[in-house]
Amino acid sequence: MAKHRLTNKYYYGTDRMLVAVDCIIFGFDVKAEQIKILLFPREIEPFQGSWSLIGSFVQKKEDIDKAAARILRELTGLDQVFLEQHKVYGHTNRDPGDRVISISYWSFIKIEGPDRSLIKDHNAEWFPVRNIPKLVIDHNQMVEDALSLMRKNARYLPIGFELLPEKFTLPQLLKLYQEIYQKPIDDRNFRKKILATGLLKKLDSKDKTSSKKGAFQYSFDQTKYEELLQKGFDIEFQ
Amino acid sequence: MAKHRLTNKYYYGTDRMLVAVDCIIFGFDVKAEQIKILLFPREIEPFQGSWSLIGSFVQKKEDIDKAAARILRELTGLDQVFLEQHKVYGHTNRDPGDRVISISYWSFIKIEGPDRSLIKDHNAEWFPVRNIPKLVIDHNQMVEDALSLMRKNARYLPIGFELLPEKFTLPQLLKLYQEIYQKPIDDRNFRKKILATGLLKKLDSKDKTSSKKGAFQYSFDQTKYEELLQKGFDIEFQ
DNA sequence: TCAAAAGTGTTGGGATTACACCCATGG
DNA sequence: CCATGGGTGTAATCCCAACACTTTTGA
Numbered sequence: 001m002a003k004h005r006l007t008n009k010y011y012y013g014t015d016r017m018l019v020a021v022d023c024i025i026f027g028f029d030v031k032a033e034q035i036k037i038l039l040f041p042r043e044i045e046p047f048q049g050s051w052s053l054i055g056s057f058v059q060k061k062e063d064i065d066k067a068a069a070r071i072l073r074e075l076t077g078l079d080q081v082f083l084e085q086h087k088v089y090g091h092t093n094r095d096p097g098d099r100v101i102s103i104s105y106w107s108f109i110k111i112e113g114p115d116r117s118l119i120k121d122h123n124a125e126w127f128p129v130r131n132i133p134k135l136v137i138d139h140n141q142m143v144e145d146a147l148s149l150m151r152k153n154a155r156y157l158p159i160g161f162e163l164l165p166e167k168f169t170l171p172q173l174l175k176l177y178q179e180i181y182q183k184p185i186d187d188r189n190f191r192k193k194i195l196a197t198g199l200l201k202k203l204d205s206k207d208k209t210s211s212k213k214g215a216f217q218y219s220f221d222q223t224k225y226e227e228l229l230q231k232g233f234d235i236e237f238q
Numbered sequence: 239m240a241k242h243r244l245t246n247k248y249y250y251g252t253d254r255m256l257v258a259v260d261c262i263i264f265g266f267d268v269k270a271e272q273i274k275i276l277l278f279p280r281e282i283e284p285f286q287g288s289w290s291l292i293g294s295f296v297q298k299k300e301d302i303d304k305a306a307a308r309i310l311r312e313l314t315g316l317d318q319v320f321l322e323q324h325k326v327y328g329h330t331n332r333d334p335g336d337r338v339i340s341i342s343y344w345s346f347i348k349i350e351g352p353d354r355s356l357i358k359d360h361n362a363e364w365f366p367v368r369n370i371p372k373l374v375i376d377h378n379q380m381v382e383d384a385l386s387l388m389r390k391n392a393r394y395l396p397i398g399f400e401l402l403p404e405k406f407t408l409p410q411l412l413k414l415y416q417e418i419y420q421k422p423i424d425d426r427n428f429r430k431k432i433l434a435t436g437l438l439k440k441l442d443s444k445d446k447t448s449s450k451k452g453a454f455q456y457s458f459d460q461t462k463y464e465e466l467l468q469k470g471f472d473i474e475f476q
Numbered sequence: 477t478c479a480a481a482a483g484t485g486t487t488g489g490g491a492t493t494a495c496a497c498c499c500a501t502g503g
Numbered sequence: 504c505c506a507t508g509g510g511t512g513t514a515a516t517c518c519c520a521a522c523a524c525t526t527t528t529g530a
Binding site for chain 3: 507518
């Protein structure tokens with residue numbers, strides 16, 4: 001009685017639908033001290049021309065993770081960057097064009113990383129997360145959800161690694177964390193904690209672009225990071 | 239050039255696929271002091287009769303969250319329980335029957351909650367998480383992933399609320415947490431911490447099923463829990 | 477020489493851990 | 504009366520937050 005309400009017996013006759021992936025691409029603008037998101041004008045109807053996350057339909061013979069990697073590569077030329085599945089958006093009426101299930105992915109890239117000509121081809125632009133325009137369908141919601149996850153999980157995520165350039169200074173890293181948590185962090189305590197993790201390698205060079213004295217540059221220790229990933233780590237600030 | 243590789247322009251001609259939801263239903267067997275998962279023998283080919291998570295295809299006019307709630311209700315009679323989306327499994331070859339994207343949901347229920355006749359109709363059984371049989375397709379992976387998320391996030395999750403009966407004792411709650419973390423927790427410190435949250439209401443009654451002295455019963459304060467959810471809370475043990 | 481950013485240590489308080497004994501009761 | 508599980512308090516330690524001044528150097 002309840003049994004025949006289980007609909008998975010219709011394996012060969014059941015509904016098929018469109019499946020899409022959408023990427024929320026985060027970058028950190030070191031000069032502006034702002035976290036930004038890469039958006040582009042949607043290329044198809046409905047909502048052609050409106051600002052949108054970068055997305056695509058998944059092809060029948062394509063893994064969903066591969067689809068996400070594909071569109072990221074198509075738009076930025078980047079491969080092998082942090083790109084993870086986040087959430088599925090599956091309301092029946094979310095897309096007026098058709099029933100579409102959309103899987104959001106989030107990605108952290110170095111803001112100087114993308115191939116400029118690809119960006120330009122697609123008329124893509126970086127928007128500060130505090131100032132995202134109206135986006136198509138439920139993409140604003142996707143961005144909100146991703147931001148809230150970022151704030152919740154920054155302590156466990158390789159945010160510094162992925163969002164900052166190869167060489168960076170401690171004041172830059174501090175500003176990134178302050179931007180994520182939207183609050184000031186004591187710089188002496190920050191230095192102690194972040195250096196204590198062993199994740200940073202101090203370089204001999206100095207970056208003098210933002211002060212006369214110059215700040216020492218650091219790079220991330222990938223090996224140490226992977227070691228910590230195993231043990232489970234946690235960097236918390238105040 | 240890169241532009242025409244963006245495939246989302248094929249909005250009306252692109253591939254459609256089957257979308258399924260699968261539920262990982264957790265319960266805590268207080269007597270056995272074990273976390274268990276509800277499984278049933280798959281009702282359709284391929285793999286008919288093999289142990290499987292509870293799942294179903296999503297219908298064209300059905301929200302994915304509704305689909306998950308529907309199958310949980312069909313199998314247990316339960317509604318309004320903790321049920322959250324977890325992860326999407328989308329490899330092209332995961333299901334030999336067809337291309338199927340599957341969205342896993344996880345749920346915490348009171349082990350005595352389900353309607354026994356529904357459970358029996360579907361030949362469903364509870365299996366301890368330490369002893370899950372071989373499941374169809376990638377369902378073992380889904381269980382692994384859910385367990386690892388549970389261990390990672392137990393501090394933020396309403397695990398006690400959902401997995402324990404309405405009235406429970408501190409020794410029972412302690413055993414639940416020890417089972418999750420797979421390590422002993424000092425009971426004096428545990429009591430201090432858990433009581434300090436204000437989440438528990440001490441009742442006058444005692445549960446004498448496991449000792450002659452009897453242990454005081456407690457219930458959860460839902461209001462307090464929702465208040466803490468806002469602020470973001472964190473219960474950590476050793 | 478001075479403005480502007482980088483860099484550096486210590487201390488008090490609060491939180492967490494470690495730890496051992498008494499209590500209540502049914503059989 | 505005793506075996507079994509329930510319940511309780513404190514001291515030592517560690518960790519973290521709070522806090523202000525010196526250094527460097529280009530303009």
